[in-house]
Amino acid sequence: MKFTVVGSGAMGLRYGVLLQDAGNEVDFVDGWKPHVEKMREQGGVYVSRDHEDKHLVPLKVYYPEEYDGNPDCYVFFLKQMQLSDMLKRCEHFFKPNQYAFTCMNGMGHVEKLLKYFKPDKVVAGTALVATVLNGPGDVDFIGKRGAGTMNLANYTEKPDDFTHKLVEQLEKAQFNPNLTTNFRGTLMAKVVFNSVVNTLCTMFEMTMGEYADYEGADEMSRQLIDEAYDVCERDGVQMLTTRKEELDSVNYVSKVANPLHYPSMYQDMHNYRPTEVDYINGYLVKLGMKHNYFAKTHAFLTHEVHLAERGKQRELKRKREEEAAPKTVVEEQQAAGR
Template identity: 90%
Template sequence: MKFTVVGAGAMGLRYGVLLQDAGNEVDFVDGWEPNVEKMHEQGGVYVSRDHEDKHLVPVNVYYPEDYKGDPDCYIFFLKQMQLADMLKRCAHFFKPNQYAFTCMNGMGHVEKLLQYFKPEKVIAGTALVATVLNGPADVDFIGKRGAGTMNLANYTEKPDDFTHRLVAELDKAQFHPNLTTNFRGTLLAKVVFNSVVNTLCTMFEMTMGEFADYEGADEMSRQLIDEAYDVCERDGIQMINTRQEELDSVNYVSKVANPLHYPSMYQDMHNYRPTEVDYINGYLVKLGQKHNYNAKTHAFLTHEVHLAERGKQRELQQLQSQAVAAR
């Protein structure tokens, strides 16, 4: 099968490299110039696993404006706030027969993809897979090979032959895909997970394992999960997990699968980038407002993250001023 990964960041590289290792033809399209130029310069991307065995993996990477490939399927891995612009830059090479697959964090991306792809060609999912981008063209896969799980579903909730072929290739690449026929419930399960782990670990600058070891972690998680499920139930969403199963997932991933991992939201905050909190906790708040339900804990956390972002921007400005003064 031929794939084109749009967004050669941490997760895009992990999916693309492992699908390439499994025997598929894979191209990458990316708009971050330092990343693309570094890959061109060194002939690929440096890949490590748990900070060890760093080695160069040859990859084909292009800017959107230069790409002329014709894949069976595009895999989208970008930040929510980056997707609309990247889709515009890529629109010239999209074709009606091609599929779009994504496991992006948060909510809002599916509506954007549907502006370019037919509903029956859109497949979306969630990935409990930990990966870190150390810098341009340098990625670290966290966890042993085969670590992590994922769920996916067709937008139409009607799997076709291509969907089953995609699942087979993802399974060969050891992503352990679970195909469901519950589109919104599948995507919201990860939103709820991230609304707990990503946000709290970011606010308190700790790994997932450090959070899970806190004696009050379950109580904090339950409060956020219950509030999120109250929102989803009011919107008629049938969740794929029970509330207890969602808590069990938070604990398993945090304590067993990836205890040393800092979530992607923390990585964004630490590197002075905007976070996706509006597409995670903020999304749940807005969904609740549609039904006159006040998801007040999620609203409070959303505000907290935005305040922390302001603090990080002030810190960045101070660092930049010090650098200028030192010249």
């Protein structure tokens, strides 16, 4: 099978590289110039696993404007706020027979994909797996090979032959896929998970394991899970798991699977990038308001993250001003090691 990964960041690289290892032909498309140029310069991407065994994996990477491949399936992994622009840049090579598959965080991406792909060609899911992009051309897969799980479903909730072939390739790549026929329930399970772990770990700058070890973590998690489930039930979403099972998932992934991992929202905040909180906690708030239900804890956390983003932007501005300021003779000597 031939895949093209659109958005070759941490998760895009993980899916693409492992699908390539499983014997598939994979192209990579990305718009971040330092990343693309670095991979071209070194002939691929450097891949580590749990900070060890760093090695170069050859791959073919393109900018959207220059790509003219014809894959069976596109794999989309971008930030929610990046997707619309990237789809416009890529639309010249989309074809009616091609599928779109994605496991992006948050909600909002499916509606954007449906502007370019037929409903029966859209497959979406969730991935409970951790990956870190250390820098341009350098990625770290967290967890042993075969660690983590994922759920996926057809937008139409009617799996076809291609869907089963896709699942087969994901199994070969050891992503442990679980095919469901509950589209919204599948996606919302990860939204709820992320609304707890991603947001709280980001706000308090801690790993998933550090959060889960706090004696009050279960109480905090339950409050957020209960609010989220209240919202989903009012909107008619049939969740894949019970509230208790969702809490058990938060604890297992945080304590056992990825205790040393900083979630992607933390990585964005730490690197002065906008977070996806509006598409996770904020999405739950908006969905609840449709039914006159106020998810007040999620609303409060959304505001907190935005305040923290302002603080990080102020820190970045100060950092740039200090770097641009003329150095004194003493500072220059110190920088030179004298």
